[in-house]
Amino acid sequence: MSLSQDAKSLYEAMLEQPSHVFSQAELEDILDDENKPKLVEYLRELMQKQQVKLLQEGDGTLFYRAIAEQEAMLIRGMSADEAMVYSYVQASGREGIWTKTIRIRSGLHQHVVNRCLKSLETKRITKSIKSVKFPTRKIVMLYHLQPSIEVTGGPWFSDTELDVEFVNLMLNVVWKYVCKQTFGSVDSNTVQASQIPGQERYSSLESIHKFIEEANLSTVELSDSDIYALLDVLINDNKVERTLSGEYRATWQSILEDQGRLPNLVPLLNSPL
Template sequence: MKNLLEFIATAEDGLTETDILAGYPNATQEEIAKNLNILLKKKQIDIFNDGHTLKYKASLSTMKDEEKMIHTLILESGTKGCLVRDIKNKTNIPQNFVMKILKILESKKLIKAIKSVKSNLKFYISYDQNPSEELTGGIWFNEADIDEEFVIELTKLMYVYLSKKTLWNNQFSLSKIEEFPCLETIHDHIEKTGISNVGLSLENLYTLLQVMIYDEKVEKIFYKDKYVYRALPQ
């Protein structure tokens, strides 16, 4: 019977057979009883007496076993994390069960939820793991929003550096092009300033330089088999 365990797991206080029959109006009492026995044999549900009524409830022991299974899966996902649907598909655990276990693991600070800036989907990763830039958006994002303050500060720092290297009295001279810095040289300088607690990649700075070129603050020049950069007078 489809999703019977998931249906029972939704009721924290348990369900009577009458409750289950009401949830599956097209199933016979014999079909319900057969599937309940299968779940009982697998120890996925417990049966208990609530006053004068027998009730069925999702097994706590199963929850603990499946906690380990889900936690292991999330650990193995590393910095990329896991979606709920991936956890459900790979473990064959009903989604309601999965959500309960995820809340338990979060409360124990074993995992944490990260919202992807690209897809807006929620991924789960190990509590001590730093999410990948693919999820967070990298250094340009703070709590899934563009970190404008950091971008402005870094842009100013790069412009000041390029001005010192390529402008003299707010003018530039091609005769000194040998001194114009390439991407790698700019990267080395920025790293030495310690402006970011997170390591800045060449790709990070290249992206920002492209924005500065578009804003007509910087010019890229091809010289001796490589590109060098100069500040434009402002």
């Protein structure tokens, strides 16, 4: 059974705002006065075709969201249980959802949830991911989405484990860059011979980030907030100071402490900047 022309027109109007959740009043505003009384009939048509999804707030208020035709076709190919499980996974976005939460919210037995998820994963509709916050839980999300930083832990984690070696490498890289900008060298004898009071050059967050990007020192993309986090660690370790202008300079204490013990991790720093 095909859609009526009026139901189709309503659906097309809703698709113009694909992520919008419509109240009944908003949908009535879309219709002509003579068709307003038929809204429930049109919505029933669209929901039967899986082209509109019904949502309910905690107070019982109903809302409606248009489902794109490609997604509607996908849902029509699912069993009722699979469609229900899919709806909870979809609603979780990039955070993903614990399989136990799906069971509780759907009221389905765990073996039914597991069977549905296995089918959806086989079809590459959903996937299992690991969570830094909850490493023992099975978290699932839509196949085409990338997990949020809250789930993965960001660039400092690998398979939910803190990558200590990578963190230490980047800390040393940042320190040596700031040190050379501040004193012109990472050698205490060279610094002592050439240092002119008041002639230090300070490093901005942007310049540090740019250096790391241009030198291809990381296999993962680092954001400004990631570099800022490294600088905070160096500040807490008294290796770097933040100036009143918001720039960064290396401490003389850090040169003395690391002299002779800091590995030459970044040969690029020995070339002119």
